[in-house]
Amino acid sequence: xxxxxxxxxxxxxxxxxxxxxxxxxxxxxxxxxxxxxxxxxxxxxxxxxxxxxxxxxxxxxxxxxxxxxxxxxxxxxxxxxxxxxxxxxxxxxxxxxxxxxxxxxxxxxxxxxxxxxxxxxxxxxxxxxxxxxxxxxxxxxxxxxxxxxxxxxxxxxxxxxxxxxxxxxxxxxxxxxxxxxxxxxxxxxxxxxxxxxxxxxxxxxxxxxxxxxxxxxxxxxxxxxxxxxxxxxxxxxxxxxxxxxxxxxxxxxxxxxxxxxxxxxxxxxxxxxxxxxxxxxxxxxxxxxxxxxxxxxxxxxxxxxx
Numbered sequence: 001x002x003x004x005x006x007x008x009x010x011x012x013x014x015x016x017x018x019x020x021x022x023x024x025x026x027x028x029x030x031x032x033x034x035x036x037x038x039x040x041x042x043x044x045x046x047x048x049x050x051x052x053x054x055x056x057x058x059x060x061x062x063x064x065x066x067x068x069x070x071x072x073x074x075x076x077x078x079x080x081x082x083x084x085x086x087x088x089x090x091x092x093x094x095x096x097x098x099x100x101x102x103x104x105x106x107x108x109x110x111x112x113x114x115x116x117x118x119x120x121x122x123x124x125x126x127x128x129x130x131x132x133x134x135x136x137x138x139x140x141x142x143x144x145x146x147x148x149x150x151x152x153x154x155x156x157x158x159x160x161x162x163x164x165x166x167x168x169x170x171x172x173x174x175x176x177x178x179x180x181x182x183x184x185x186x187x188x189x190x191x192x193x194x195x196x197x198x199x200x201x202x203x204x205x206x207x208x209x210x211x212x213x214x215x216x217x218x219x220x221x222x223x224x225x226x227x228x229x230x231x232x233x234x235x236x237x238x239x240x241x242x243x244x245x246x247x248x249x250x251x252x253x254x255x256x257x258x259x260x261x262x263x264x265x266x267x268x269x270x271x272x273x274x275x276x277x278x279x280x281x282x283x284x285x286x287x288x289x290x291x292x293x294x295x296x297x298x299x300x301x302x303x304x305x306x
Contacts, residue, residue: 004174005166007082018218020267023161025291026211026212026213026214027211027212027214029214029215030209030211030212030214030247031208031247032214033188033192033193033209033214033215034164034187034193034248034251034253035251036193036194037192037193037194037248037251037252037254038251038252038253039251039252039255040194040252040253040254041248041252041254041282041283042248042249042252042253042254042280042281042282042283043252043253043254043255043282043283043284043285043293044248044254044255044256044257044259044277044282044283044284044285045073045074045183045205045254045255045256045257045258045284045285045286045287045292046071046073046074046247046259046273046284047073047074047075047076047100047158047183047259047287048062048073048074048075048076048259048260048264049075049076049102049158049258049259049260050075050076050077050078050102050261051078051102051106051109051260052109052116052117052262053081053084053085053116054116054262055062055203055260055261055262056081056085056089056261057089057147057262058262058264058265058266059088059089059091059092059261059265060088060091060247061265062261062264062265062270063091063092063095063097065265065270065271065274066095066097066274067088068274069274069275069278070278070279071274071277071284072096072097072098072169072284072285072286072289073097073098073286074097074098074099074100074146074156074183074286074287075092075097075098075099075100076100076101076102076158076182076258077089077092077099077100077101077102077142078102078103078104078105078106078142079103079104079105079141079142079144079145080104080105080106080145080268082142082146082149082150083145083149086149086150089149089150089274090150091165092299093150095151098156098286098287098288099146099150099152099154099156099160100154100156100183100287101139101142101143101146101154101155101156101157101158101179102142102157102158102160103127103138103139103142103160104137104138104139104141104142104145105123105138106122106123107123107125107127107129107138107160108123108124108125108126108127108160108161108165109122109123109160110122110123110124113227120236125204126161126165127159127160127161127165127166127167128164128165128167130142132169135167135169135170135173136173139170139173139174139177140173140177144293154179154261155178155179155180155181155287155288156174156179156180156181156182156183156287156288157174157179157181157184158182158183158184159182160273162175162183162184162185162186162207163184163185163186163217166184166185167199167298168198170182170184171198171199171200172200174200174202175200175201175202179202180202180203180287180288180291181202181203181204181205181287181288181291182198182202182203182204182205183204183205183206183207183258183287185204185206185207186202186206186207186209186215186216186217187206187207187208187209187217187256188209188215188216189206189213190209192206192207193208193253193254193256194206194253194254195254195290195294197271203287203291205254205256205287205290205296206254206256207219207256207257207258208243208244208254208255208256208257209244210223210230210231210240211229211240211243211244212230212231212240213230217257217258218244218257218258219239219257219258219259219260220237220258220259220260220263220264220267220269221260221263223236223237223253224237224263224267224269225260225263234268235247235269235272235274236269237267237269237272238269238270238271238272238275238276239272241255241257241269241272241273241276242272242273242276244257245276245277245280245282246261248282249280249281249282255282264285
């Protein structure tokens with residue numbers, strides 16, 4: 001009965017219904033969201049969104065921690081910060097990490113409730129409120145910034161704040177730039193959590209759910225960054241990551257999580273996550289390497305969205 005309810009709610013377009021139902025049986029809905037990934041992987045991608053200067057300040061520590069665990073990660077970077085902090089971003093490239101186009105200015109970066117985000121000059125318009133030509137300009141300008149400042153050609157993209165702000169008209173734009181992938185949708189959406197090819201032949205890598213909030217995402221913002229973060233107890237976020245990983249180890253699947261560098265370092269949670277991965281059978285790959293792996297025929301991946 002509970003599993004049938006989970007499937008019915010999962011197909012609903014009502015955010016309020018999903019949140020209400022998941023509040024009573026979060027792990028049931030979590031398992032249902034993950035059920036469509038059976039037999040895939042197990043793979044993991046760790047990604048970091050470098051949205052603010054405070055995130056860029058801790059990149060040296062983050063690079064060192066990832067190096068200690070032999071982990072290669074993906075970093076969603078913003079063009080304007082690449083121009084302002086070129087050496088810090090060059091260090092990411094030198095360390096062998098993957099850089100992902102996160103637009104030139106990151107629309108909707110301003111937030112009045114947080115000192116670090118309440119700064120004049122930060123964009124207030126949402127990505128999905130831009131015109132298609134404005135979205136293209138944001139993507140193409142960031143691509144140019146990477147090439148000019150870092151001598152680096154990105155292969156993928158992440159929509160600012162992704163999820164419901166993601167717009168599918170970006171896929172042809174990405175294809176025109178020769179991009180291979182995006183990571184901009186939720187695993188709890190209708191596509192499920194397995195990577196899939198869009199109609200523009202660009203791979204999409206859905207972001208994994210939180211075991212306790214299965215219709216949201218596993219990230220540091222809802223867990224730690226918000227004023228009333230959901231998982232602020234020491235070790236809690238790393239513990240939830242282990243639950244996500246154990247589910248994937250048992251049945252197969254894809255762990256795709258994103259963290260803000262400042263929260264990852266200040267909380268100490270990332271170290272617990274890396275320790276779990278080092279003792280697991282989950283293969284950690286950045287998005288580009290996973291695309292190369294997916295060029296092999298996998299029946300479960302023959303999905304396409306129009």
